Amino acid sequence: MEEVAILGSTGSVGTQALDVVRRHPDRFKVVILSAKRASRRLLEQAKAFEPDFVITEEPAPDGFKRELPTKTKHLTGLLGLSLALERTKPKKVLNAVSGIFGIEPSFRTLEHSNALLLLANKETVVAAGELLKPYLERIVPVDSEHNALFQVLRNLKREEVKKLYLTASGGPFRGMGKEELKRVRPEQALKHPRWRMGKKITVDSATLMNKGFEVIEARYLFEVPVERVEVLVHPQSLVHGIVETVDGHHFLVAYPTDMRYPLQHALFYPERVATDLPTLSWTSVGKLEFERPDFDTFECLKLAYEYGRRGFPHTALLVGADEAAVELFLEGKISFTDIPALVKRTVEALAPRFEGPPTVERAVEAAAAAYAAAKGSA
Ligand SMILES: NC(=O)c1ccc[n+]([C@@H]2O[C@H](COP(=O)([O-])OP(=O)(O)OC[C@H]3O[C@@H](n4cnc5c(N)ncnc54)[C@H](OP(=O)(O)O)[C@@H]3O)[C@@H](O)[C@H]2O)c1
Structure with missing residues (x-):
């Protein structure tokens, strides 16, 4: 079993990644799911995959937290992500967050864990590509062309x-x-x-x-x-x-x-x-x-x-x-x-x-x- 984190799990790439994971239940254990909002979709994903942590950018209402599986903790923002990465030590982190907000999670992953970064968030590479040089061995591009x-x-x-x-x-x-x-x-x-x-x-x-x-x-x-x-x-x-x-x-x-x-x-x-x-x-x-x-x-x-x-x-x-x-x-x-x-x-x-x-x-x-x-x- 390989521990994986899926950031931006509720989006187009994130949901397709979870579909791949679902097709290989004996191979992957999802330890972190993250999204911007504490949405119904995120909650359903948490119930299906029972990760250790669910992270949202926006605060989550009490009802959301109450409905999470008992083993799943809720954290917020980049600090929450760093903490969850340190606790769960995933082997792979998929960054499928959209836009500018995806840049920092990429670097948190590279700096706060030894995980391979499966990189869909292209803004990371475009905006800060020069800074990825020391980490290239740890990046697997997900964009189909790359x-x-x-x-x-x-x-x-x-x-x-x-x-x-x-x-x-x-x-x-x-x-x-x-x-x-x-x-x-x-x-x-x-x-x-x-x-x-x-x-x-x-x-x-x-x-x-x-x-x-x-x-x-x-x-x-x-x-x-x-x-x-x-x-x-x-x-x-x-x-x-x-x-x-x-x-x-x-x-x-x-x-x-x-x-x-x-x-x-x-x-x-x-x-x-x-x-x-x-x-x-x-x-x-x-x-x-x-x-x-x-x-x-x-x-x-x-x-x-x-x-x-x-x-x-x-x-x-x-x-x-x-x-x-x-x-x-x-x-x-x-x-x-x-x-x-x-x-x-x-x-x-x-x-x-x-x-x-x-x-x-x-x-x-x-x-x-x-x-x-x-x-x-x-
Ligand atoms: N879609 C593709 O086929 C494809 C192909 C190649 C590369 N990419 C790249 O992959 C990335 C994701 O694309 P997408 O099409 O999957 O986007 P999307 O469907 O819009 O999904 C974006 C995901 O990021 C989350 N998110 C947005 N803002 C956030 C924030 N401030 N903090 C934390 N999470 C946030 C969203 O959460 P909520 O649901 O709560 O809003 C959602 O889970 C982009 O950089 C895109 O260029 C996509």
């Missing part, structure tokens, strides 16, 4: 790798021009053609900022310059990552469009265990297409490359500014095409204030400042 690349790269020497390719479905607005994009509404942006995910990442997939974040993630997780990371639009979303070697071979990693594949890989890592999920059947796959993304229309991707090249503080500011811009778009306060302009304005205005070497505190502070500035500007 998990795919990770599986190939661990069998290759650094000097053998020429280029990394990240695939993108292209999102719901693939093929649209700028004029059309000006008029798209939040409910259209929330309809992703391939994946069902939280709202923030779904809108980021529509602007291609998500893919931009992933380019930056690849820079830090695999220590390659962004110029050697190429994005390919691949509408079928079956090939998730490609590694090109210096002698001209391309290793493609493919699996069905289902986050439970990378989650199963990460939860069992370094073992490989048979899955009972339906696997790919090549004869029914049909055509696989790959095309270049439209950088002029989807400006967020261009911005992410630029800030990814520059690193901190631009990357941390990018995370905060984008989080606010997406919220404003979902609230109907700005248009879809205002998102890149607001992000750029915010990052450029705040960058001089945060110049200097990054720390976790400064990365979080920069992301929060960019969030506040962008949110307040609309």
Whole structure:
């Protein structure tokens, strides 16, 4: 039995991770569950998995605490997380918290435990990637593209790798021009053609900022310059990552469009265990297409490359500014095409204030400042 902690357990990634755990009851013992709110869903998860600790960001009403299993203690916030990690010493911690609030739990895990960090929260890598360098051996990426690349790269020497390719479905607005994009509404942006995910990442997939974040993630997780990371639009979303070697071979990693594949890989890592999920059947796959993304229309991707090249503080500011811009778009306060302009304005205005070497505190502070500035500007 391996002890695992699932942070952000009530979200899209968290619930799918618990589904994998549920399919292998003899292999995992869930010791920590965490979420923002003391919700009904969290309570049901606590009843089903009986962890040692349930952690919420917001305070929990007495009724919630009373209904928890007798062995489960309730704690709050980052202090609660550090305490729970020290007490339970999990072997693996999945960080599937969304947004800026996921950054600190990653570092608490790396600094307060010896656990492997199964990292879904991409904001950690984008905002504070420079600080992950000493911990790279303890991180297993969960984002489908990086998990795919990770599986190939661990069998290759650094000097053998020429280029990394990240695939993108292209999102719901693939093929649209700028004029059309000006008029798209939040409910259209929330309809992703391939994946069902939280709202923030779904809108980021529509602007291609998500893919931009992933380019930056690849820079830090695999220590390659962004110029050697190429994005390919691949509408079928079956090939998730490609590694090109210096002698001209391309290793493609493919699996069905289902986050439970990378989650199963990460939860069992370094073992490989048979899955009972339906696997790919090549004869029914049909055509696989790959095309270049439209950088002029989807400006967020261009911005992410630029800030990814520059690193901190631009990357941390990018995370905060984008989080606010997406919220404003979902609230109907700005248009879809205002998102890149607001992000750029915010990052450029705040960058001089945060110049200097990054720390976790400064990365979080920069992301929060960019969030506040962008949110307040609309
Ligand atoms: N969804 C995907 O397929 C996918 C794929 C690759 C990477 N990712 C990345 O994985 C992360 C999670 O994405 P998601 O789609 O699963 O998000 P989501 O569905 O919105 O779920 C977010 C989770 O984080 C919790 N949370 C939010 N704010 C919190 C806070 N302040 N403190 C503690 N917990 C908090 C939420 O709790 P409540 O339920 O109480 O609000 C929920 O459990 C993101 O960084 C995303 O970019 C997602």
